Amino acid sequence: GAGVSQSPRYKVAKRGQDVALRCDPISGHVSLFWYQQALGQGPEFLTYFQNEAQLDKSGLPSDRFFAERPEGSVSTLKIQRTQQEDSAVYLCASSLDAGSQETQYFGPGTRLLVL
């Protein structure tokens, strides 16, 4: 269908709150990626799913970050006990197939501000 969508687009949280960020990938896309983009920097890899399996979570900065994709489609990135340093844009991307040559298509991102 349409491109990758993410919600909410903007989120303001008080320090210590839990947040959940949603990603709807392009229909039928096998692979799903989460990236974190700090102000003035390029996206940094957080985690990767192939269908419902989380194959790489090496980029998650702490155990406060958790991602899931239970049915191999929609994914949620959850951040517990948010800290100010979590403020960033969180980007989701999907690709049709597995394999590192595949083009990743990005959503518009969720801008998270932790006060």
Added chain:
Amino acid sequence: AQSVAQPEDQVNVAEGNPLTVKCTYSVSGNPYLFWYVQYPNRGLQFLLKYITGDNLVKGSYGFEAEFNKSQTSFHLKKPSALVSDSALYFCAVRRRNTNAGKSTFGDGTTLTVKP
């Protein structure tokens, strides 16, 4: 480990002039290389990629990039810049032959095309 360097934070060109946005990379083995463009408050849009074959890759909106293995570079070029090309450009690298798509991005180059 893999890394990308975009040595110029900012590139300014006049409309109608050729443009170049530089990218060098470091990765073990042969790379897959990508260019993305980001407009304000939007996600990354795919421009082009180098997978194999011809070192000169043509992509969207008249952009092209040349893979140079000896110089480990993948510079983005366009023969005649448009004001609408003004945006933030990211280069990314991935390792070849992995069943994943973990991308490492540069910090971006802001391109400004003046009328």
